[in-house]
Amino acid sequence: MAFSCNFGIAxxxxxxxxxxxxxxxLCLQRGFDAFDVELDSFVIVxxxxxxxxxxxxxxxxxxxxVGLVSHFPRIRHCYRQxxxxxxxxxxxxCRQGHVEIYLAASALPQLARGAYHLDRIGVASIRVDKALIIHSSNNSDLGWSRKxxxxxxxxxxxxxxxxxxxYLDGFVLDGGxxxxxxxSCYTGLDCSQLVPDCVVDADSGNPIFLEPFWRQNAATSAIMMAGWHRMGYEFEDGSLISKELEKKIRKLHAxxxxxxxxGRYIVFGAGSTQLLNAAVHALAADASSSPAKVVASAPYYPVYKSQTDLFESAKFKFEGHTSSWMNSSSMNFIEFVTSPNNPDGQLKKxxxxxxxxxxxxxxxxxxxxxTAIPSxxxxxLMIFTLSKLTGHAGSRFGWAIIKNKAVxxxxxxxxxxxxxxxSRETQLRTLxxxxVVLEGNGKQMFSFGYEAMRFRWEKLSKILSASKRFSIxxxxPQQCTxxxxxxxxxxxxAWIKCEKEEDKDCHATLSAAKIIGRAGHVFGVDSTYVRLSLxxxxxxxxxxxxxxxxLVFQERLVNLMAEFTPGGHVTRKSNFTVALNATYVSDENFGYYTNQEMASEDSRNSHVQETLQTLY
Ligand SMILES: Cc1ncc(COP(=O)(O)O)c(C=O)c1O
Structure with missing residues (x-):
């Protein structure tokens, strides 16, 4: 007996x-009540x-x-091959939700039938081990790169x-x-243990969402560097930038x-962080007697202020929000325009x-x-960074595209x-x-990145659409060229706003729910806002x-309880305490509520009803 079935997105x-x-x-339904299980997922075994x-x-x-394990006391791992x-x-x-059950070998699809017959007559399957491939290269011509x-x-x-x-430069055990x-929420030597009650880090902007793409493209994106790679300060032509990389960047933008x-000049920097200040320095040089006023529209990326303040230059000074200077007759502004904006994602002018x-x-x-790219x-003066393009924040690479020669x-x-x-190593890696990004005219990486972000936005929007307490x-939408x-x-x-008076310190509200975001005041706005990294x-x-x-479940539970409370005697606060206890019950069913395909609205609502019945 065999089957094939589509389990949806998983x-x-x-x-x-x-x-x-x-x-x-299936086995149990067909009357087999004792059997062995072999599975090609080592982790599930x-x-x-x-x-x-x-x-x-x-x-x-x-x-x-686990409830059925008495029927299959032996569960073993076997290789996929x-x-x-x-x-x-x-x-x-197979089509979504469609199940195919095969009760005879002759009913199997052709390929599977072949494999089944080979299996029956005991033909061995071949599994090529990565270690073997490397071993066999011992005999090839690979020289210094082999080790x-x-x-x-x-x-x-x-x-x-x-x-x-x-990582190659990570910690090693005694034996090397x-x-x-x-x-962040996993521990153990092999990271298999989930840390109970772990706090989610939605603060950092580390773009790890692109890591799976680079794993899929590990072979084409790897670099190998000999110990003597570009030891000197300059490139052959005396410059500090790789001309090949500069060409590649121009091609990427085209x-x-x-x-x-x-017709533009390009300068490389150690991340765009270094270029932001280089740009302020270059533009402020024209300033007359008084320091140039560095400004940005709130909410703005906080480094503009902290970096400008740090340098305490006589040539420039951070002077706050653009809106405060709208009708001013002052001279010499340097305005940071972030588009799409960090934190709120708006295309800015x-x-x-x-x-x-x-x-x-x-x-x-x-x-x-x-974002859509309208034009x-x-x-x-435009600044870009590798960190948000490919996710390689640790490589520290950014570039500026500049019109004016003096700047x-x-x-x-x-x-x-x-x-x-x-660093020349960084330039080589970026190249x-x-x-890889340019392969297939950029379609592969950008499709991967867009689909990953779209999936996250869909999930987030669905969750928050049920809330009146939090908005995003x-x-x-725009035409993307x-x-x-x-x-x-x-x-x-996600730029979250806490809508209720009692949540006016939105960061604290989310922290209490074990979510750490970045508070609105860091971006120059009030504390009803929090940035969550996606x-x-x-x-x-x-x-x-x-x-x-x-959180949203809790909110809905409170609202439901308010409706069910006879005469409305229960205050919101006491409701809330009960709701928290009820939520704890559902928290034990962790998977039940987070597995979206499984947890339909109906099952949630019936759980709420059950919870309410037990509470009253
Ligand atoms: C708007 C904006 N600019 C610049 C940077 C700095 O990027 P990096 O120094 O990684 O190039 C960041 C990082 O989060 C950012 O959000």
């Missing part, structure tokens, strides 16, 4: 857990054998399997249960074995259509106009995964005196990464999603 672990549950139930912690994403399936029939059936093209690639592959092969990663660095680079106002366009997020930006020369001078250019920014379609923006951050890794996002669901 991670491979969820799909395997659901397939196992389906298979076990460990979970069912109680040697590993169960992640919440498959909690519900695992609970049901030894599970060919199941593997082929898993790849069968380095062996080291890199050995570290990369550590799976860390999918909740962490090991690399250690997993776990995602391909994406997000910035004009023809300069506020202050005229000869005395210069602009620095910070276009860190002007890429198709975050190429054509501004005097360009002042920025080059700043870079010369500040760091004498950007390689951008080559409204963004208008890169994708040739009208797209709703999918910005890096670009973190999958684990962080899923936990954030869960915590927000709990």
């Amino acid at each position: 991670s491979s672990m969820q799909a395997k857990a659901r397939a196992l549950l389906f298979g076990v139930n 460990q979970i069912l054998n109680m040697t590993s912690q169960c992640p919440w994403s498959i909690y519900k399936e695992v609970q049901q399997l 030894a599970n060919q029939v199941a593997d082929i059936l898993a790849n069968e093209d 380095a690639s062996e080291e890199a592959e050995a570290v990369a092969s550590l799976s860390c249960s999918g909740h962490g990663r090991a 074995k690399p250690i997993c660095e776990c995602n 391909t994406v259509g997000n910035a004009v680079t023809e 300069a506020f202050l106009q005229g000869l005395n106002a210069k602009q620095i366009y910070d276009l860190a997020y002007y890429w198709p995964h975050y 190429p930006m054509d501004k005097d 360009y020369e002042r920025m080059v001078n700043y870079m010369d005196l500040n760091t004498y250019g950007v 390689k990464l951008l080559s 920014q409204q963004l208008t 890169f994708s040739n379609e009208v797209r709703a923006p999918t910005p890096a951050f 670009v973190n890794g999958k684990d962080d996002f899923e936990l954030l999603q869960h915590r927000l669901e709990m």
